[in-house]
Amino acid sequence: MKGVTLRKEAIVISSVAAGVLFGGPTLVLAHESPATSNKLNSYDYSQVVRYGHTGSYVSNIQKKLTSLTLYNGAIDGIFGKATEHSVKQFQQLHHLKVDGIVGKRTLTTLSAIQNEQKTYQLGDKNEEVKSFQTKLKALHYYTGHIDGIFGPLTLKAVQEYQEKNKLELSGTLNTATQIHLLSNRNKKGKTLTKIKVQNVQEINNNNIVVNAKNLLGSRYVWGGNTPSGFDCSGFIKYIFEKENILLPRTVNELWNYAKEVQKVGVGDLVFFETYKPGPSHVGVYIGNNQFIHASSSKGVTISNLSGPYWKERYLGAKKV
Template identity: 35%
Template sequence: MKKYLLSTALTATVLFTPAMADAALGDQTLKQGMRHADVTELQQWLKGEGFLHGSIDGIFGPVTAKAVRSYQNSAGIGTDGIAGPQTFGAMGIRNSSVNASASAPNQAAFSRTLRQGERGNDVRQLQQTLKRKGHHSGSIDGVFGPVTASSVRSFQRSAGIDVDGIAGPRTFLALNGGSVKSATSSQTTSNSSTGFSDKLISNARHYIGSPYVWGGTSPSGFDCSGYLQYVFNKAGKSIPRTVASIYKASSKVSSPRVGDLVFFETYTSGPSHAGIYLGGGQFIHAGSSTGVTIANMSSSYWKQRYLGAGRLN
């Protein structure tokens, strides 16, 4: 699975073969001196978790090695600056061949969450599985575009799970025949909330890469709550300006569904940071060191600061 988020200049610099393009992150050890699409993906993961403060350029240099060491230290594993099996295991990224061999004969093996913009064998396998189940009429091209997202949403509706067009753990479990209960209280509630959630998530993703600015409330610069207020307003819902007031206005839920808010205690006691839950343990937010980005709630940083989830009705 590859994201192929390479600029024209980077494409000229980072050389990779078709075999490399088909590999999944975690299939090889990455270390200083390497230039590879897998390094780009590693950097994206590290930046999303708040460990990388350099550029995403596909080059494993000293800055990337420092980010890897920082993550390794937080995860309590060997701190060598090399991204190998132990590091990828701690990240929750496994070798794709191991995943495949461990799967039941007729089950699809997926190594991580898939969403629009991604490419590779994992996407191709997802498309094949969806086609086999009658939910994908497009081509099997390994490109996760609008047609594949629509196919995922079609399957999610039929399986009675959150409809977000993102293929995460719950979707994979359902695809492989597992029993998954809907996170919504009723099908009617699910149908009525899906349209707003889809619009909200689409708006939220549109501003990925926008910089962080303290007090910022526009795409030229957002702070945490300014970003939330902006994208909720774009989706047609007004919300309070500060994280504390948003937290107070929300109905607390034990398990977030797509479009819910997730709250964290960061620089001060009580709710001081928040993001929008995307499903699969991921959320989108305006981070002070990253700008608008997607992060994983199970990372060591966010997991220990998580306060809970809330829903704005």
């Protein structure tokens, strides 16, 4: 196109992409440097990439989707129909707007999940295993203690879950199994007591907030999940468990598990991007533009969403 000059290291735009690009407000990652071409977290999160775009940025998105078993096409750097379909699958799994466009929300979620995802197997012991035990127990596959130890009972539960849901029978909490579990909303293996919608709303709007306020002043402890000390996600997990609602343990897992809402309501989870890309802090909205959370500097406290620190880091609200 006349008058348009691209730098040598810029992403090459195909004729198809040019028609899409210059016909609308799409932003092009035209100044991606070779030094950051393999680091998805290094990209400008204000950029948008969609059908018709080409280049190493697209290749990296394809690689991330492949590692999450959502894309099995060629890593060719061409954002075609197959890539768009995989992006839509990812968005649907993680309760994002399903438009096939990789914008800030989709990119931060994709980056956070891919960076933190790893396989857990027999003998492992950590908080992540505890979160998946909680999910498997809620779905009536796991019958043991929520202790974070990948033992024989956890192995049996994982194998049963994989068999029933036609996943690879690896006996490990691999990426495909983790994604399936996190996106599974009551696709149970056995009998699961149903909760009426009105009761869920009552829990969210009243009991959860009361539970949270009763803990005001509790101190902050990294990895803490009891009144003797909480971190932000441990605090959320504790106040919901008081109402027999079992949630994943980490902020990233909560972000993937909960359902996005257009307008925040009392009892909804509010997420922030603080010390790393993607969701890294969470609290509970209590009305009047306020939320309660476990702050690293103040412990369990109430803050304002419009405060300068929180406003610029706010990612959005989700409902359990």
